[in-house]
Amino acid sequence: MLPPGSETWPELWPGIREAVILSLRVALVATLASLPFGIATAWLLARRRFPGRAVLNGLVHLPLILPPVVTGYVLLVLFGRQGPLGAALDQLFGISLAFRWTGAALAAAIMAFPLMVRAIRLAFEAVDPRLEAxxxxxxxxGPRVFxxxxxxxxxxGIVAGAILAFAKAMGEFGATITFVSNIPGETRTIPSAIYAFLQAPGGERAALALVLVSVVIALAALFASEWVGARVARRIRGAA
Amino acid sequence: MGRRAGGAAHPRRGVSLSVAIRRRQGDFTLDVAFDAPNGVTVLFGRSGAGKSTVVSAVAGLLRPDAGRIAVNGRRLFDTADATDVPVHRRRAGVVFQEPRLFPHLTVRDNLLYGRRAGRARGDGPLGEVTELLGIGGLLERRTAGLSGGEASRVAIGRALLSEPDFLLMDEPLAALDAARRAEILPYLERLRDGARMPILYVSHNLAEVARLATHLVVLEDGRVARAGEPETLLSDPELVRLFGLREAGAVLRARVEAHAEDGVSELSISGGTLFLPRIDAAPGTPLRVRILAQDVMLATERPRGISALNVLPVTVVALRYGGGPGVTAQLAAGDDRLLARVTRRSAAALGLSPGTRCYAVLKSVAVAPADIGGPGGDAAG
Structure with missing residues (x-):
């Protein structure tokens, strides 16, 4: 919390609150919507040998290696109003991603995807196929065994992957700002807001507040993952 | 065990598992054909003989190149018309070398997994099976806390409760120490006598063969070397090289006759009477006795002044000379056959040849309950 009596506080507060709520929404939607795809991709990579497996693996990991700005630009080209995928989505489903919070969620999901897949894939590889037999x-x-x-x-592994992806989505900046810009209330997530506050004179206090909020959310996510992970592990391995 | 096994609908004889398969794996070729009737058919062989491959193929976990697998006339695999029933529809109760219990489920949920999976119907005999295997007290436990012997018994119970048409047991005791084996063998004997279905039991342990087998198939290098009654095969000197010199020994059917006051029990066999330290079984009980070839000494005259209680008059049937200094003698004692290991020098000194009458001095005799329904088990009908 900022010290009381700060003159900029009443003006800055709505912007801070907006950024926090938007970030939570974007990260949550990004994580939950990409989770089924993450599980499927992890399963494919861990359990199946098929032509193009190396290509899929590379594609999934690409956002981890590319500069985020490049990923954002590719998204803009593909999903912008004139982009091939963006135009199709708009016409078929009326979904518009460009300069919308949904676009921010897509960018966050893409950037978090490699981390999510990695965690879940390791878990798949750790499952003893003899138990399935x-x-x-x-x-x-087959489906029942699964x-x-x-x-x-x-x-x-799924819990760990989801929490990792959520934390990554909360912090995504480069791809988001490139793809959907930095529109207050629509695409200005916590990192974009911190950036914006630091650009304006007198914004340091608000930036600091957001930094603290970020730290709190990150720690909360970490503790939640530890707690859930321990609970799940106990249930699975059995309390001896 | 259960409706299937315990019901009168399935006659005890005539049900069987029939296997005839071929499979190449690199340099190794498996090419076997045998029938496993009701009771325990032990698939015996050294490691690498192809025993586990057979089990995997019958379970459906591994595809043979060619052949036919059928149980009770139901074809599970047949290359003639490309029949290949998937694993989950084969109705095989498989007990693997490791228990393979599901770590995220309790013992009860492990046992009932077959029912949840939709195969076993009705309210299966959970109580009956837990009692048979002595696992009633473990139901609410997690699998991680079970001892090796407990986990093995739960795995056996889980296979039984999936209401299988037949059981496949791939060295279920191999991972256990001697004490745990001794703990589980009586349960397997009860299972053998109660389950009216074919049980294919892989083992390379002759003590297990001697205790459990009602039928024996000996594998060597991917082929069936011999198949038949365990009493016949175990006393065949030609097979000693496969069984191993230390482990080779005959299995005889015996019956408890009386318990003397000095703590010695009398057992009758076709060739005479055995005297053993008190056996905990009522007179009339059929038993199996196993006599290792290396525990039998031969004498041309009835020995006197000797501490051994068991001396049987025998006739030499055959002698088998191996490459080493030893000779395996097959002996007739009444209708039974015994094996004895002696040195070439002794054989020459005693003038042993087929037809020689002599005396077998038994240094040690192991006893196990006989399977009910076998030739020695007329008490059980």
Missing amino acids: AAATLGAS ATVTLPLVAP
Whole structure:
């Protein structure tokens, strides 16, 4: 909290609150919407050998290696109003991403995707395929084995991957600002707001407040992941 | 065990698992054909003989290049018309070398997994199976806290409760120490006598073979070397090289006759009477006794002044000379066959040849309950 009596406080407060709420919404939507794709991609990479597997692996990891600005620019080209995918989405579903908070969520999801897939893939690779074979001999079909054996055993990895992705989405800046700009109330997430506050004279206090909020949210996410992870692990490994 | 096994709908005889498969794996070719009737068919062989490959193929976890697998006339695999029933529809109860219990489920949920998976119907005999295996007290436990022996029994119970048509057991005791094996063998004997279905049991342990087998298939280098009654095969000197010199020994069917007051029990076999330290079984009980070839000494005259209680008059049937200094003698004692390991020098000194009458001095005899329904088990009908 800022010291009371600060003259800039009443003017800055709405902007801060707006950025925090928007960031939470963007990160949450980005994480939840990409989770099914993350699980599917992790499973494909961990369990299947198919032509193009290396290409898929590279594609997934690309946002981790490319400068975020490049990723943002590619998104802008593809999903902008005139972009091939952006125009199609707009015409078919009436979904517009350019300069909208949904676009910010897409950028955050793409940037967080490699981290999410990595965590979940490791969990898939740790599942003993002999347990799945045992389940099949007991009469469980492929999808049932997946739902009753594989998925429960992968759960800690999914939780870890989701929280990692959420934290990454909260902090995404470069791709977001390139793709959807920095529009207050629409695409100005916490990092964009901090950047904007630092550009204006007298904005340091507000920037500091947002930095503190960021730290609190990051720590909360970390503790939540530890807690959930420990609970899930205990349930799976069994309390001896 | 259960409706299937315990019900009168399935006659005890005539049900069987029939396997005839071929599979190449690099330099190794598996090419086997055998039938596993009701009871325990032990698939015996050294490591690398192809035992586990057979089990995997029958379970459906591995595809043979060619052949046919059928149980009770239901074809599970047949290259003639490209039949290949998927694993989950084969109704095989598989017990692997490791228990493979699901770590995220309790013991109860592990046991009931087959029912949840939709295969086992009705209210299966959970109580019956937990009682048979002595795991009733473990139901609410997590699998991580189980001992090796407990986990093995839960794995066996889980396979039984999935209401299988047949059981496949791939060295289920291999990962256990001697004490845990001894703990589980009685449960397997009860299972053998109660489950009216074919049980294919992989083992390379002759003590297990001697205790459990009602039928024996000996594999060597991917082929069936011999198949038949365990009593016949275990006393065949030609197979000693596969069983191993230290482990080779005959299995005989015996019956408890009486318990003397000095703590010695009398057992009758076709060739005479055995005297053993008190056996905890009522007179009339059929038993199996195992006599290792290296625990049998031969004498041309009835020895006197000797501490060994068990001396049987025998006739030499055959002698097998190996490459080493030893000779394996097959002996007839009544209708039974025994094996004895002696040195070439002793064989020459005693003038042993087929037809020689002599006396077998038994240094040690191991006893196990006989399977009910076998030739020695007329008490159980």
